[in-house]
Amino acid sequence: xxxxxxxxxxxxxxxxxxxxxxxxxxxxxxxxxxxxxxxxxxxxxxxxxxxxxxxxxxxxxxxxxxxxxxxxxxxxxxxxxxxxxxxxxxxxxxxxxxxxxxxxxxxxxxxxxxxxxxx
Amino acid sequence: xxxxxxxxxxxxxxxxxxxxxxxxxxxxxxxxxxxxxxxxxxxxxxxxxxxxxxxxxxxxxxxxxxxxxxxxxxxxxxxxxxxxxxxxxxxxxxxxxxxxxxxxxxxxxxxxx
Numbered sequence: 001x002x003x004x005x006x007x008x009x010x011x012x013x014x015x016x017x018x019x020x021x022x023x024x025x026x027x028x029x030x031x032x033x034x035x036x037x038x039x040x041x042x043x044x045x046x047x048x049x050x051x052x053x054x055x056x057x058x059x060x061x062x063x064x065x066x067x068x069x070x071x072x073x074x075x076x077x078x079x080x081x082x083x084x085x086x087x088x089x090x091x092x093x094x095x096x097x098x099x100x101x102x103x104x105x106x107x108x109x110x111x112x113x114x115x116x117x118x119x
Numbered sequence: 120x121x122x123x124x125x126x127x128x129x130x131x132x133x134x135x136x137x138x139x140x141x142x143x144x145x146x147x148x149x150x151x152x153x154x155x156x157x158x159x160x161x162x163x164x165x166x167x168x169x170x171x172x173x174x175x176x177x178x179x180x181x182x183x184x185x186x187x188x189x190x191x192x193x194x195x196x197x198x199x200x201x202x203x204x205x206x207x208x209x210x211x212x213x214x215x216x217x218x219x220x221x222x223x224x225x226x227x228x229x230x231x232x
Contacts, residue, residue, distance in 0.1 A: 107151075
């Protein structure tokens with residue numbers, strides 16, 4: 001199984017440009033998440049989707065939009081990129097029923113990240 | 120609200136010595152606690168979790184963590200550190216009925232040969 005796949009791996013944008021980060025999972029998970037990782041700040045939740053057809057804001061949603069295209073795919077869009085959005089972005093998925101079930105290990109499965117630089 | 124504190128930015132330890140990475144949490148109700156590790160240019164990998172039961176939890180790669188309710192802590196430990204344990208470690212918490220994990224800022228562990 002591929003798990004959680006993110007594309008692209010690297011991207012450089014100029015201020016004001018737009019782009020979409022893609023994420024797909026093949027584990028039939030209901031929930032999907034977008035995090036950003038910045039030095040000294042850990043992982044902060046941007047948006048999440050508890051199930052197909054629903055999305056909700058996390059801690060730092062400003063400047064981003066998301067689309068839960070189907071159960072497998074959850075994309076993150078930057079409409080007008082800003083230097084403050086320079087970060088590493090991680091997509092993750094989970095099955096909420098598994099998070100606290102001792103029969104399962106990881107509550108979240110992460111992709112390998114997209115390193116975005118906005119100049 | 121749920122939150123996690125990892126008070127140290129970096130932990131340096133000599134190879135073969137015990138390794139401890141500290142984590143304290145704040146949550147309403149019973150906590151569910153997790154440790155993840157991140158190697159360079161990779162996503163986070165699960166190490167272990169505490170849901171209920173024994174306060175000492177054993178996980179991958181020889182790591183263990185002790186849940187202490189009175190001190191609201193969940194410190195990660197390894198009896199004998201390896202150079203390959205050098206990585207970024209994240210503590211995370213969620214509360215019952217909530218499926219969004221709150222992560223700490225992470226601790227860089229450097230194991231010195």
